[in-house]
Amino acid sequence: MSVQTQDPGDEPFLKILRPLVETYSAVMRKDAQHIRTLGLTSSQFDVIATLGDTNGMTCKQLSEATLVTKGTLTGVLDRLEKKRLIEREPSREDRRSIFIRLTAGGEACFQQVFPDHIHYLKPFFDGALTAPEMAALRTLLLKLKQGFQDSTEGEKR
Amino acid sequence: MSVQTQDPGDEPFLKILRPLVETYSAVMRKDAQHIRTLGLTSSQFDVIATLGDTNGMTCKQLSEATLVTKGTLTGVLDRLEKKRLIEREPSREDRRSIFIRLTAGGEACFQQVFPDHIHYLKPFFDGALTAPEMAALRTLLLKLKQGFQDSTEGEKR
DNA sequence: TGATTTTAGTCCTAACACGTACTAATATAA
């Protein structure tokens, strides 16, 4: 009966979890700070960036693409609609669905804000890692994600 | 005058940013879901885990250790205090400071919940990555974080 | 067809999360 004989605080995987949280936080802090100077929140930016270069999509698709739950998305879309950056249009095929697309103003916002933000973030990444390191990091991150997704939907233990 | 000739959406570093966000989200979702079954929120768990095996610390120290801003921490501590898991005691050396420590009940909570949670998360990590992969991931994450911290406090432009 | 289940989106609640403003206390400077 595998009893915990060792200090749980010494678990090897904690040596990844902490850096994952710290790195994510450091990146997102910079990310959000700059986005705010552009007059948007991170979630709002994500929505704009996702809708950019598309003909629009349903809330559900938008929710999956942005990793924002549908309940949260409603509020984010409300605020973007109030800013007249997006518009909601009931789907004609499925009357439960609603199509979200950028307004002309939203498109203009996207064209300006997206490149600006990418340009802002680029030097931080390029200064931190070489191309091969980025490739390796990407692979490892996706592999780790896999371990958590297999059971997100599937067997429970 | 380095003009943006390429589609910003093709920036190489986006190949890291997306996985970082996706992986963090996947891990944290699982993390938070289990913590909730233990009767705590993620932030509350972080505070308990940080205070465990210590003689307490100030709000500032706690804030830095948990990556929770001081403003948010006030509310988290309020709720933990209401649950009688932590207690606040004014510092005698610096009358601006407040010492936070676990109550007996908080200590008991820590002893039970912390190992339980570690034990829950372990198989996800162990199933996803080998020990060398974990070491490599850790190194790359910390290196990336470094690139964002150098300018967090330091030169501003 | 009618009954059941699933799905899409909204509304609601509790808890974060961040920045700003504020108060009290400490530190520094003149």
Next chain:
DNA sequence: TTATATTAGTACGTGTTAGGACTAAAATCA
């Protein structure tokens, strides 16, 4: 000492965030 600046923590406003309840519509089943 007096004026100034910094620091610790709290209060507040806006905006997420997850989850669960709810409604309407669609899909599936009997």
